[in-house]
Amino acid sequence: MNSWLTKIFRRGEVDCNDVRRLSSDYLEDDLPEVKQSAIRTHLSNCGPCRAFVETLASTIGILSRLPRVSAPSSFKESVMNRIKRGD
């Protein structure tokens, strides 16, 4: 592991287990800012945890809170069209 990554993980004090345990609190902004930012840092470095949190977020409908996630406009349009059509 790169030394800068090691520093981030030590300072952040969250590992994959912490992220998964705290993910619902994280998504609800229910953690101290130091933990929120530690988790954000972890998510930007850890694909599996990001996927885990994204799945959880989409399940509870707050996907917009996550960094670097946005629904493509074509997706939004198809949802809107479906709503207009009423099916």
Ligand SMILES: [Zn+2]
């Ligand atoms: Zn992780």
